[in-house]
Amino acid sequence: MLFRSAKLAQLxxxxxxxDVRTPAEFADDHIPGAINCPVFTDEERVIVGTLYKQISPFEGRKAGAAxxxxxxxxxxETCFKDHPKSWKPVxxxxxxxxxxxxxxxxxxxVGWAAHKLEGGYKTYRRAVLDELDVLPQKFSLRILCGPTGSGKSRLLSAMAGSGLQILDLEQLAQHRGSLLGRLPGQEQPSQKSFDSALLLALxxxxxxxxx
Structure with missing residues (x-):
């Protein structure tokens, strides 16, 4: 084989x-800790897809290969250039x-022990959803309720500071609810990115x- 394969459990x-997907795909969601080194820019992916569908698969693959x-x-020449021979990426x-x-x-x-992740991001995404179906059931959850502006976020922060376990869904979503909306100066994550962050927190x- 020209390269070896790895399973999700081996990360x-x-x-x-x-992550060699486009910057837009990476921004939508990615495996935690991944580095984006795209083989196509967002624009290049559109060009290749258009050639593939409107001209021919051959022309699309030829342009894409270049x-x-x-x-x-x-x-x-940039982000990989200083890695030693012992470097092992997936x-x-x-x-x-x-x-x-x-x-x-x-x-x-080149000589690095490069592995390709079997199933790619699609396998990771499926694993996230499967885990979110079962993991929350393992916890004894206490729901903090109260009207907007009553200080729920401050209370959660104080509880965390005292060593208690908390799960701040509004913080994970970068959103303060239907009335106050998104946190100032912060982009809301996509649903996929929120799911990944939620699983990591759990x-x-x-x-x-x-x-």
Whole structure:
């Protein structure tokens, strides 16, 4: 094989998680801790898709190959250039297809122990949803209620400061509810990004203690 594959459960074994999807895809959601090193810009992906559908798959692949080669060369000359031979990255795209495959092949040929994530982001997203179906049921949850402006967020902060476990959904959503709306100066996450943040927060909590 030109490169090796890795499963989602093995992510902790790698030095870096490389997301080769476009910046827009990465911003929508990504595996926690991943670094975005796209093989297509947002604009290039549109160009390739248009050529593929309106001209021919061959023309789309030909143009895409040139863009991928150019962008991987850029990453080799910049963000990858100081990595030692022992560097061990895992690479993913949307579903573990050609984009992550191209990056994995080249990094492996350089001499790094590059692995491609089986199933790509799609597998990660499915795992997040599956885990969110079962993990919350393991906790003893206490819901803090009160009208807008009553100081619920301040109380949660004080509770966290005293060592109690909290789960601040408004903070995760960067939103203060229907009346006050989004937090000033902060972008609201996508639903996918919120789900990832929620799962990460839950995984840090102790099911033996109330939340």
């Amino acid at each position: 902790a074994e790698f030095d870096d998680i490389i 863009m991928v080669a150019k962008n991987i060369a850029h990453h080799l 690479i993913y795209c949307w579903r573990g297809g050609q984009r992550s495959g191209a990056m994995s092949i080249i990094l492996s040929q 995984q840090k909590l102790d099911p033996e203690q109330p939340v």
